[in-house]
Amino acid sequence: MDINTVNSLSYEDFVQVFGNVVEKCPLISAAVWSRRPFTGLSDIEANIAEFIDSLPRSGQEGILRCHPDLAGKDLQSGTLTRESNEEQSQAGMTALDSVEISRMRHLNSEYKKRFGFPFVICARMNDKEAILRQLSERLTNERETELERAIDEVKKICRLRLYNLVLSDTQNKL
Amino acid sequence: MDINTVNSLSYEDFVQVFGNVVEKCPLISAAVWSRRPFTGLSDIEANIAEFIDSLPRSGQEGILRCHPDLAGKDLQSGTLTRESNEEQSQAGMTALDSVEISRMRHLNSEYKKRFGFPFVICARMNDKEAILRQLSERLTNERETELERAIDEVKKICRLRLYNLVLSDTQNKL
Incomplete structure:
Protein backbone atom coordinates (compact mmCIF):
# COMPACT_ATOMS: atom_id res chain seq x y z
CA MET A 1 0.00 0.00 0.00
CA ILE A 63 -4.83 4.03 26.62
CA LEU A 64 -2.77 1.78 28.87
CA ARG A 65 -5.92 0.36 30.51
CA CYS A 66 -7.15 -0.80 27.10
CA HIS A 67 -4.14 -3.17 26.93
CA PRO A 68 -4.39 -6.79 28.05
CA ASP A 69 -2.07 -8.32 30.64
CA LEU A 70 0.92 -10.18 29.26
CA ALA A 71 0.27 -13.91 29.69
CA GLY A 72 -3.01 -12.98 31.37
CA LYS A 73 -6.60 -14.13 31.19
CA ASP A 74 -7.23 -12.87 27.62
CA LEU A 75 -4.36 -15.01 26.36
CA GLN A 76 -5.74 -17.95 28.31
CA SER A 77 -9.32 -17.50 27.10
CA GLY A 78 -8.36 -16.72 23.48
CA THR A 79 -9.87 -13.22 23.60
CA LEU A 80 -6.74 -11.24 22.68
CA THR A 81 -6.89 -9.08 19.56
CA ARG A 82 -5.13 -10.63 16.55
CA GLU A 83 -2.21 -8.23 16.92
CA SER A 84 -1.74 -8.84 20.66
CA ASN A 85 -1.98 -12.55 20.16
CA GLU A 86 0.80 -12.54 17.55
CA GLU A 87 2.99 -10.29 19.67
CA GLN A 88 2.55 -12.27 22.89
CA SER A 89 3.15 -15.57 21.09
CA GLN A 90 6.28 -14.22 19.42
CA ALA A 91 7.65 -13.08 22.79
CA GLY A 92 7.18 -16.56 24.23
CA MET A 93 4.18 -15.71 26.45
CA THR A 94 2.40 -18.87 25.26
CA ALA A 95 5.37 -21.02 26.23
CA LEU A 96 5.91 -20.08 29.88
CA ASP A 97 6.43 -22.88 32.38
CA SER A 98 4.32 -22.95 35.54
CA VAL A 99 6.95 -21.14 37.63
CA GLU A 100 7.22 -18.36 35.04
CA ILE A 101 3.43 -18.08 34.77
CA SER A 102 3.01 -17.68 38.48
CA ARG A 103 5.88 -15.13 38.64
CA MET A 104 4.32 -13.15 35.76
CA ARG A 105 0.88 -13.18 37.43
CA HIS A 106 2.29 -12.05 40.73
CA LEU A 107 4.32 -9.21 39.19
CA ASN A 108 1.43 -8.10 36.91
CA SER A 109 -0.85 -7.96 39.90
CA GLU A 110 1.66 -5.96 41.98
CA TYR A 111 2.20 -3.59 39.05
CA LYS A 112 -1.53 -2.95 38.55
CA LYS A 113 -2.01 -2.41 42.26
CA ARG A 114 0.82 0.16 42.31
CA PHE A 115 0.01 2.06 39.09
CA GLY A 116 -3.68 1.47 38.26
CA PHE A 117 -2.85 0.35 34.72
CA PRO A 118 -1.33 -2.80 33.24
CA PHE A 119 2.34 -3.38 32.41
CA VAL A 120 2.79 -2.50 28.73
CA ILE A 121 5.92 -3.39 26.81
CA CYS A 122 6.68 -3.84 23.13
CA ALA A 123 6.69 -7.64 23.24
CA ARG A 124 8.13 -7.98 19.74
CA MET A 125 11.31 -6.29 20.86
CA ASN A 126 11.75 -8.54 23.91
CA ASP A 127 11.88 -12.20 24.89
CA LYS A 128 10.34 -13.67 28.03
CA GLU A 129 13.47 -13.20 30.19
CA ALA A 130 13.72 -9.53 29.20
CA ILE A 131 9.99 -9.02 29.82
CA LEU A 132 10.11 -10.53 33.31
CA ARG A 133 13.24 -8.55 34.16
CA GLN A 134 11.79 -5.24 32.99
CA LEU A 135 8.46 -5.86 34.67
CA SER A 136 10.29 -6.43 37.91
CA GLU A 137 12.50 -3.33 37.44
CA ARG A 138 9.78 -0.94 36.28
CA LEU A 139 7.65 -1.92 39.27
CA THR A 140 9.93 0.24 41.39
CA ASN A 141 9.58 3.37 39.21
CA GLU A 142 7.87 6.52 40.35
CA ARG A 143 4.34 6.80 38.96
CA GLU A 144 5.08 9.72 36.63
CA THR A 145 8.23 8.12 35.22
CA GLU A 146 6.43 4.85 34.67
CA LEU A 147 3.48 6.48 32.86
CA GLU A 148 5.93 8.09 30.42
CA ARG A 149 7.84 4.86 29.99
CA ALA A 150 4.67 2.84 29.33
CA ILE A 151 3.44 5.42 26.77
CA ASP A 152 6.81 5.12 24.99
CA GLU A 153 6.17 1.39 24.73
CA VAL A 154 2.69 2.05 23.28
CA LYS A 155 4.38 4.15 20.58
CA LYS A 156 6.87 1.38 19.79
CA ILE A 157 4.05 -1.17 19.50
CA CYS A 158 2.15 1.27 17.29
CA ARG A 159 5.16 1.78 14.99
CA LEU A 160 5.64 -1.95 14.47
CA ARG A 161 1.91 -2.53 13.86
CA LEU A 162 1.84 0.33 11.34
CA MET B 1 -25.45 -1.29 41.19
CA ILE B 63 -15.11 9.83 18.43
CA LEU B 64 -17.74 10.50 15.77
CA ARG B 65 -15.89 8.35 13.23
CA CYS B 66 -16.14 5.38 15.59
CA HIS B 67 -19.95 5.52 15.20
CA PRO B 68 -21.78 3.41 12.62
CA ASP B 69 -24.12 4.89 10.01
CA LEU B 70 -27.80 4.84 10.90
CA ALA B 71 -29.49 2.12 8.84
CA GLY B 72 -26.09 1.49 7.25
CA LYS B 73 -24.01 -1.54 6.36
CA ASP B 74 -23.30 -2.59 9.97
CA LEU B 75 -27.02 -2.83 10.63
CA GLN B 76 -27.41 -4.81 7.44
CA SER B 77 -24.53 -7.19 8.16
CA GLY B 78 -25.38 -7.63 11.86
CA THR B 79 -22.06 -6.12 13.01
CA LEU B 80 -23.45 -3.30 15.15
CA THR B 81 -22.49 -3.25 18.83
CA ARG B 82 -25.27 -4.53 21.12
CA GLU B 83 -26.06 -0.98 22.26
CA SER B 84 -26.24 0.48 18.73
CA ASN B 85 -28.37 -2.39 17.56
CA GLU B 86 -30.91 -1.81 20.34
CA GLU B 87 -30.96 1.94 19.73
CA GLN B 88 -31.31 1.71 15.96
CA SER B 89 -34.05 -0.92 16.25
CA GLN B 90 -35.94 1.16 18.78
CA ALA B 91 -35.81 4.19 16.47
CA GLY B 92 -37.31 2.18 13.65
CA MET B 93 -34.13 1.89 11.56
CA THR B 94 -34.81 -1.82 11.00
CA ALA B 95 -38.30 -1.07 9.68
CA LEU B 96 -37.58 1.44 6.93
CA ASP B 97 -39.28 0.92 3.58
CA SER B 98 -37.21 0.96 0.41
CA VAL B 99 -37.84 4.65 -0.27
CA GLU B 100 -36.77 5.59 3.26
CA ILE B 101 -33.68 3.37 3.03
CA SER B 102 -32.55 4.98 -0.16
CA ARG B 103 -33.22 8.48 1.20
CA MET B 104 -31.25 7.66 4.37
CA ARG B 105 -28.32 6.27 2.35
CA HIS B 106 -28.25 9.30 0.11
CA LEU B 107 -28.34 11.78 2.99
CA ASN B 108 -25.77 9.82 5.06
CA SER B 109 -23.44 9.82 2.11
CA GLU B 110 -23.87 13.56 1.49
CA TYR B 111 -23.32 14.23 5.19
CA LYS B 112 -20.09 12.20 5.33
CA LYS B 113 -18.81 13.86 2.18
CA ARG B 114 -19.47 17.30 3.68
CA PHE B 115 -18.19 16.74 7.24
CA GLY B 116 -15.80 13.76 7.14
CA PHE B 117 -17.65 11.98 9.95
CA PRO B 118 -20.98 10.16 10.16
CA PHE B 119 -24.32 11.63 11.23
CA VAL B 120 -24.70 10.92 14.95
CA ILE B 121 -27.99 11.39 16.76
CA CYS B 122 -29.40 9.97 19.97
CA ALA B 123 -31.70 7.46 18.25
CA ARG B 124 -33.56 6.63 21.45
CA MET B 125 -34.86 10.16 21.66
CA ASN B 126 -36.10 10.21 18.05
CA ASP B 127 -38.25 8.24 15.63
CA LYS B 128 -37.47 7.65 11.99
CA GLU B 129 -39.28 10.76 10.75
CA ALA B 130 -37.42 12.99 13.21
CA ILE B 131 -34.10 11.34 12.31
CA LEU B 132 -34.58 11.88 8.57
CA ARG B 133 -35.69 15.45 9.12
CA GLN B 134 -32.75 16.32 11.37
CA LEU B 135 -30.25 14.61 9.09
CA SER B 136 -31.54 16.70 6.24
CA GLU B 137 -31.47 19.92 8.33
CA ARG B 138 -28.07 19.39 9.97
CA LEU B 139 -26.53 18.74 6.55
CA THR B 140 -26.70 22.48 5.92
CA ASN B 141 -24.87 23.45 9.15
CA GLU B 142 -21.44 25.00 9.21
CA ARG B 143 -18.75 22.46 10.03
CA GLU B 144 -17.90 23.90 13.46
CA THR B 145 -21.56 24.14 14.52
CA GLU B 146 -22.21 20.60 13.35
CA LEU B 147 -19.19 19.14 15.20
CA GLU B 148 -20.49 20.67 18.44
CA ARG B 149 -24.01 19.46 17.74
CA ALA B 150 -22.85 15.91 16.99
CA ILE B 151 -20.73 15.80 20.16
CA ASP B 152 -23.81 16.89 22.15
CA GLU B 153 -25.61 13.88 20.70
CA VAL B 154 -22.70 11.61 21.73
CA LYS B 155 -23.17 12.89 25.29
CA LYS B 156 -26.92 12.18 25.19
CA ILE B 157 -26.29 8.65 23.93
CA CYS B 158 -23.68 8.20 26.65
CA ARG B 159 -26.07 9.39 29.38
CA LEU B 160 -28.79 6.93 28.33
CA ARG B 161 -26.31 4.05 28.05
CA LEU B 162 -24.92 4.84 31.50
Whole structure:
Protein backbone atom coordinates (compact mmCIF):
# COMPACT_ATOMS: atom_id res chain seq x y z
CA MET A 1 0.00 0.00 0.00
CA ASP A 2 1.69 3.26 -1.01
CA ILE A 3 1.12 6.58 0.74
CA ASN A 4 -1.19 7.85 -2.00
CA THR A 5 -3.42 4.85 -1.44
CA VAL A 6 -3.41 5.50 2.32
CA ASN A 7 -4.24 9.18 1.73
CA SER A 8 -7.15 8.26 -0.51
CA LEU A 9 -8.84 5.99 2.07
CA SER A 10 -12.22 7.08 3.44
CA TYR A 11 -12.26 7.41 7.25
CA GLU A 12 -14.18 4.15 7.35
CA ASP A 13 -11.51 2.25 5.43
CA PHE A 14 -8.70 4.01 7.30
CA VAL A 15 -10.16 2.98 10.68
CA GLN A 16 -10.81 -0.52 9.34
CA VAL A 17 -7.12 -0.87 8.40
CA PHE A 18 -5.37 1.15 11.14
CA GLY A 19 -7.96 1.07 13.96
CA ASN A 20 -5.91 -1.21 16.20
CA VAL A 21 -2.40 0.23 15.80
CA VAL A 22 -3.00 1.46 19.33
CA GLU A 23 -4.64 -1.47 21.10
CA LYS A 24 -8.44 -1.14 21.27
CA CYS A 25 -8.23 2.63 20.63
CA PRO A 26 -9.77 3.18 17.16
CA LEU A 27 -10.52 6.73 18.37
CA ILE A 28 -6.82 7.52 17.85
CA SER A 29 -6.49 6.47 14.21
CA ALA A 30 -9.93 7.94 13.54
CA ALA A 31 -8.68 11.26 14.97
CA VAL A 32 -5.43 11.19 13.01
CA TRP A 33 -7.33 10.74 9.71
CA SER A 34 -8.10 14.49 10.09
CA ARG A 35 -4.39 15.17 9.47
CA ARG A 36 -4.23 13.79 5.91
CA PRO A 37 -2.49 13.99 3.54
CA PHE A 38 0.45 12.14 5.11
CA THR A 39 3.89 12.41 3.56
CA GLY A 40 4.76 8.84 4.53
CA LEU A 41 4.48 6.17 7.17
CA SER A 42 6.67 8.05 9.64
CA ASP A 43 4.33 11.03 9.29
CA ILE A 44 1.32 8.89 10.32
CA GLU A 45 3.40 7.61 13.21
CA ALA A 46 4.39 11.14 14.25
CA ASN A 47 0.76 12.30 14.13
CA ILE A 48 -0.34 9.43 16.33
CA ALA A 49 2.45 10.16 18.82
CA GLU A 50 1.51 13.84 18.83
CA PHE A 51 -2.15 12.99 19.43
CA ILE A 52 -1.25 10.72 22.34
CA ASP A 53 0.98 13.42 23.83
CA SER A 54 -1.87 15.95 23.54
CA LEU A 55 -4.13 13.86 25.78
CA PRO A 56 -4.60 14.68 29.43
CA ARG A 57 -2.77 12.34 31.76
CA SER A 58 -6.00 10.42 32.45
CA GLY A 59 -6.32 9.81 28.70
CA GLN A 60 -2.83 8.35 28.54
CA GLU A 61 -3.68 6.13 31.50
CA GLY A 62 -6.88 5.21 29.62
CA ILE A 63 -4.83 4.03 26.62
CA LEU A 64 -2.77 1.78 28.87
CA ARG A 65 -5.92 0.36 30.51
CA CYS A 66 -7.15 -0.80 27.10
CA HIS A 67 -4.14 -3.17 26.93
CA PRO A 68 -4.39 -6.79 28.05
CA ASP A 69 -2.07 -8.32 30.64
CA LEU A 70 0.92 -10.18 29.26
CA ALA A 71 0.27 -13.91 29.69
CA GLY A 72 -3.01 -12.98 31.37
CA LYS A 73 -6.60 -14.13 31.19
CA ASP A 74 -7.23 -12.87 27.62
CA LEU A 75 -4.36 -15.01 26.36
CA GLN A 76 -5.74 -17.95 28.31
CA SER A 77 -9.32 -17.50 27.10
CA GLY A 78 -8.36 -16.72 23.48
CA THR A 79 -9.87 -13.22 23.60
CA LEU A 80 -6.74 -11.24 22.68
CA THR A 81 -6.89 -9.08 19.56
CA ARG A 82 -5.13 -10.63 16.55
CA GLU A 83 -2.21 -8.23 16.92
CA SER A 84 -1.74 -8.84 20.66
CA ASN A 85 -1.98 -12.55 20.16
CA GLU A 86 0.80 -12.54 17.55
CA GLU A 87 2.99 -10.29 19.67
CA GLN A 88 2.55 -12.27 22.89
CA SER A 89 3.15 -15.57 21.09
CA GLN A 90 6.28 -14.22 19.42
CA ALA A 91 7.65 -13.08 22.79
CA GLY A 92 7.18 -16.56 24.23
CA MET A 93 4.18 -15.71 26.45
CA THR A 94 2.40 -18.87 25.26
CA ALA A 95 5.37 -21.02 26.23
CA LEU A 96 5.91 -20.08 29.88
CA ASP A 97 6.43 -22.88 32.38
CA SER A 98 4.32 -22.95 35.54
CA VAL A 99 6.95 -21.14 37.63
CA GLU A 100 7.22 -18.36 35.04
CA ILE A 101 3.43 -18.08 34.77
CA SER A 102 3.01 -17.68 38.48
CA ARG A 103 5.88 -15.13 38.64
CA MET A 104 4.32 -13.15 35.76
CA ARG A 105 0.88 -13.18 37.43
CA HIS A 106 2.29 -12.05 40.73
CA LEU A 107 4.32 -9.21 39.19
CA ASN A 108 1.43 -8.10 36.91
CA SER A 109 -0.85 -7.96 39.90
CA GLU A 110 1.66 -5.96 41.98
CA TYR A 111 2.20 -3.59 39.05
CA LYS A 112 -1.53 -2.95 38.55
CA LYS A 113 -2.01 -2.41 42.26
CA ARG A 114 0.82 0.16 42.31
CA PHE A 115 0.01 2.06 39.09
CA GLY A 116 -3.68 1.47 38.26
CA PHE A 117 -2.85 0.35 34.72
CA PRO A 118 -1.33 -2.80 33.24
CA PHE A 119 2.34 -3.38 32.41
CA VAL A 120 2.79 -2.50 28.73
CA ILE A 121 5.92 -3.39 26.81
CA CYS A 122 6.68 -3.84 23.13
CA ALA A 123 6.69 -7.64 23.24
CA ARG A 124 8.13 -7.98 19.74
CA MET A 125 11.31 -6.29 20.86
CA ASN A 126 11.75 -8.54 23.91
CA ASP A 127 11.88 -12.20 24.89
CA LYS A 128 10.34 -13.67 28.03
CA GLU A 129 13.47 -13.20 30.19
CA ALA A 130 13.72 -9.53 29.20
CA ILE A 131 9.99 -9.02 29.82
CA LEU A 132 10.11 -10.53 33.31
CA ARG A 133 13.24 -8.55 34.16
CA GLN A 134 11.79 -5.24 32.99
CA LEU A 135 8.46 -5.86 34.67
CA SER A 136 10.29 -6.43 37.91
CA GLU A 137 12.50 -3.33 37.44
CA ARG A 138 9.78 -0.94 36.28
CA LEU A 139 7.65 -1.92 39.27
CA THR A 140 9.93 0.24 41.39
CA ASN A 141 9.58 3.37 39.21
CA GLU A 142 7.87 6.52 40.35
CA ARG A 143 4.34 6.80 38.96
CA GLU A 144 5.08 9.72 36.63
CA THR A 145 8.23 8.12 35.22
CA GLU A 146 6.43 4.85 34.67
CA LEU A 147 3.48 6.48 32.86
CA GLU A 148 5.93 8.09 30.42
CA ARG A 149 7.84 4.86 29.99
CA ALA A 150 4.67 2.84 29.33
CA ILE A 151 3.44 5.42 26.77
CA ASP A 152 6.81 5.12 24.99
CA GLU A 153 6.17 1.39 24.73
CA VAL A 154 2.69 2.05 23.28
CA LYS A 155 4.38 4.15 20.58
CA LYS A 156 6.87 1.38 19.79
CA ILE A 157 4.05 -1.17 19.50
CA CYS A 158 2.15 1.27 17.29
CA ARG A 159 5.16 1.78 14.99
CA LEU A 160 5.64 -1.95 14.47
CA ARG A 161 1.91 -2.53 13.86
CA LEU A 162 1.84 0.33 11.34
CA TYR A 163 4.89 -0.95 9.45
CA ASN A 164 3.56 -4.46 9.54
CA LEU A 165 0.25 -3.37 8.00
CA VAL A 166 1.68 -1.17 5.30
CA LEU A 167 4.88 -3.00 4.43
CA SER A 168 3.28 -6.44 4.25
CA ASP A 169 2.19 -5.26 0.83
CA THR A 170 5.16 -6.05 -1.44
CA GLN A 171 4.14 -3.26 -3.82
CA ASN A 172 4.57 -0.63 -1.14
CA LYS A 173 6.40 2.55 -1.98
CA LEU A 174 6.58 4.11 1.47
CA MET B 1 -25.45 -1.29 41.19
CA ASP B 2 -24.93 1.48 43.75
CA ILE B 3 -22.20 4.11 43.49
CA ASN B 4 -20.05 2.41 46.14
CA THR B 5 -20.04 -0.71 44.00
CA VAL B 6 -19.08 1.33 40.94
CA ASN B 7 -16.30 3.05 42.90
CA SER B 8 -14.92 -0.28 44.06
CA LEU B 9 -14.58 -1.72 40.55
CA SER B 10 -11.07 -2.45 39.26
CA TYR B 11 -10.26 -0.62 36.02
CA GLU B 12 -10.70 -3.95 34.22
CA ASP B 13 -14.23 -4.43 35.54
CA PHE B 14 -15.08 -0.75 35.04
CA VAL B 15 -14.04 -0.89 31.37
CA GLN B 16 -15.85 -4.21 30.99
CA VAL B 17 -19.10 -2.62 32.23
CA PHE B 18 -18.81 0.96 30.92
CA GLY B 19 -16.41 0.53 27.97
CA ASN B 20 -19.04 1.21 25.32
CA VAL B 21 -20.98 4.12 26.84
CA VAL B 22 -19.21 6.09 24.12
CA GLU B 23 -19.44 3.89 21.04
CA LYS B 24 -16.23 1.88 20.45
CA CYS B 25 -14.22 4.26 22.65
CA PRO B 26 -13.21 2.24 25.74
CA LEU B 27 -10.31 4.69 26.06
CA ILE B 28 -12.79 7.23 27.44
CA SER B 29 -14.26 5.19 30.27
CA ALA B 30 -10.77 3.82 30.96
CA ALA B 31 -9.54 7.41 31.31
CA VAL B 32 -12.42 8.48 33.52
CA TRP B 33 -11.70 5.64 35.97
CA SER B 34 -8.79 7.86 37.12
CA ARG B 35 -11.38 10.29 38.53
CA ARG B 36 -12.88 7.96 41.13
CA PRO B 37 -14.49 8.12 43.61
CA PHE B 38 -17.65 9.31 41.87
CA THR B 39 -20.41 10.91 43.90
CA GLY B 40 -23.11 9.44 41.64
CA LEU B 41 -24.10 8.59 38.11
CA SER B 42 -24.29 12.24 37.05
CA ASP B 43 -20.72 12.68 38.28
CA ILE B 44 -19.52 9.87 35.98
CA GLU B 45 -21.47 11.49 33.17
CA ALA B 46 -19.93 14.91 33.91
CA ASN B 47 -16.43 13.45 33.97
CA ILE B 48 -16.96 11.77 30.59
CA ALA B 49 -18.31 15.02 29.11
CA GLU B 50 -15.34 16.94 30.53
CA PHE B 51 -12.91 14.41 29.07
CA ILE B 52 -14.54 14.66 25.64
CA ASP B 53 -14.41 18.47 25.82
CA SER B 54 -10.71 18.32 26.72
CA LEU B 55 -9.86 16.50 23.49
CA PRO B 56 -8.44 18.33 20.51
CA ARG B 57 -10.92 18.85 17.71
CA SER B 58 -9.45 15.91 15.78
CA GLY B 59 -10.13 13.70 18.81
CA GLN B 60 -13.78 14.76 18.86
CA GLU B 61 -14.00 14.00 15.15
CA GLY B 62 -12.35 10.66 15.93
CA ILE B 63 -15.11 9.83 18.43
CA LEU B 64 -17.74 10.50 15.77
CA ARG B 65 -15.89 8.35 13.23
CA CYS B 66 -16.14 5.38 15.59
CA HIS B 67 -19.95 5.52 15.20
CA PRO B 68 -21.78 3.41 12.62
CA ASP B 69 -24.12 4.89 10.01
CA LEU B 70 -27.80 4.84 10.90
CA ALA B 71 -29.49 2.12 8.84
CA GLY B 72 -26.09 1.49 7.25
CA LYS B 73 -24.01 -1.54 6.36
CA ASP B 74 -23.30 -2.59 9.97
CA LEU B 75 -27.02 -2.83 10.63
CA GLN B 76 -27.41 -4.81 7.44
CA SER B 77 -24.53 -7.19 8.16
CA GLY B 78 -25.38 -7.63 11.86
CA THR B 79 -22.06 -6.12 13.01
CA LEU B 80 -23.45 -3.30 15.15
CA THR B 81 -22.49 -3.25 18.83
CA ARG B 82 -25.27 -4.53 21.12
CA GLU B 83 -26.06 -0.98 22.26
CA SER B 84 -26.24 0.48 18.73
CA ASN B 85 -28.37 -2.39 17.56
CA GLU B 86 -30.91 -1.81 20.34
CA GLU B 87 -30.96 1.94 19.73
CA GLN B 88 -31.31 1.71 15.96
CA SER B 89 -34.05 -0.92 16.25
CA GLN B 90 -35.94 1.16 18.78
CA ALA B 91 -35.81 4.19 16.47
CA GLY B 92 -37.31 2.18 13.65
CA MET B 93 -34.13 1.89 11.56
CA THR B 94 -34.81 -1.82 11.00
CA ALA B 95 -38.30 -1.07 9.68
CA LEU B 96 -37.58 1.44 6.93
CA ASP B 97 -39.28 0.92 3.58
CA SER B 98 -37.21 0.96 0.41
CA VAL B 99 -37.84 4.65 -0.27
CA GLU B 100 -36.77 5.59 3.26
CA ILE B 101 -33.68 3.37 3.03
CA SER B 102 -32.55 4.98 -0.16
CA ARG B 103 -33.22 8.48 1.20
CA MET B 104 -31.25 7.66 4.37
CA ARG B 105 -28.32 6.27 2.35
CA HIS B 106 -28.25 9.30 0.11
CA LEU B 107 -28.34 11.78 2.99
CA ASN B 108 -25.77 9.82 5.06
CA SER B 109 -23.44 9.82 2.11
CA GLU B 110 -23.87 13.56 1.49
CA TYR B 111 -23.32 14.23 5.19
CA LYS B 112 -20.09 12.20 5.33
CA LYS B 113 -18.81 13.86 2.18
CA ARG B 114 -19.47 17.30 3.68
CA PHE B 115 -18.19 16.74 7.24
CA GLY B 116 -15.80 13.76 7.14
CA PHE B 117 -17.65 11.98 9.95
CA PRO B 118 -20.98 10.16 10.16
CA PHE B 119 -24.32 11.63 11.23
CA VAL B 120 -24.70 10.92 14.95
CA ILE B 121 -27.99 11.39 16.76
CA CYS B 122 -29.40 9.97 19.97
CA ALA B 123 -31.70 7.46 18.25
CA ARG B 124 -33.56 6.63 21.45
CA MET B 125 -34.86 10.16 21.66
CA ASN B 126 -36.10 10.21 18.05
CA ASP B 127 -38.25 8.24 15.63
CA LYS B 128 -37.47 7.65 11.99
CA GLU B 129 -39.28 10.76 10.75
CA ALA B 130 -37.42 12.99 13.21
CA ILE B 131 -34.10 11.34 12.31
CA LEU B 132 -34.58 11.88 8.57
CA ARG B 133 -35.69 15.45 9.12
CA GLN B 134 -32.75 16.32 11.37
CA LEU B 135 -30.25 14.61 9.09
CA SER B 136 -31.54 16.70 6.24
CA GLU B 137 -31.47 19.92 8.33
CA ARG B 138 -28.07 19.39 9.97
CA LEU B 139 -26.53 18.74 6.55
CA THR B 140 -26.70 22.48 5.92
CA ASN B 141 -24.87 23.45 9.15
CA GLU B 142 -21.44 25.00 9.21
CA ARG B 143 -18.75 22.46 10.03
CA GLU B 144 -17.90 23.90 13.46
CA THR B 145 -21.56 24.14 14.52
CA GLU B 146 -22.21 20.60 13.35
CA LEU B 147 -19.19 19.14 15.20
CA GLU B 148 -20.49 20.67 18.44
CA ARG B 149 -24.01 19.46 17.74
CA ALA B 150 -22.85 15.91 16.99
CA ILE B 151 -20.73 15.80 20.16
CA ASP B 152 -23.81 16.89 22.15
CA GLU B 153 -25.61 13.88 20.70
CA VAL B 154 -22.70 11.61 21.73
CA LYS B 155 -23.17 12.89 25.29
CA LYS B 156 -26.92 12.18 25.19
CA ILE B 157 -26.29 8.65 23.93
CA CYS B 158 -23.68 8.20 26.65
CA ARG B 159 -26.07 9.39 29.38
CA LEU B 160 -28.79 6.93 28.33
CA ARG B 161 -26.31 4.05 28.05
CA LEU B 162 -24.92 4.84 31.50
CA TYR B 163 -28.35 5.03 33.12
CA ASN B 164 -29.43 1.89 31.33
CA LEU B 165 -26.43 -0.02 32.66
CA VAL B 166 -26.63 1.15 36.22
CA LEU B 167 -30.38 1.50 36.71
CA SER B 168 -31.22 -1.86 35.14
CA ASP B 169 -30.19 -3.21 38.53
CA THR B 170 -33.31 -2.95 40.72
CA GLN B 171 -31.14 -2.70 43.82
CA ASN B 172 -29.57 0.52 42.60
CA LYS B 173 -29.21 3.40 44.99
CA LEU B 174 -27.90 6.02 42.58
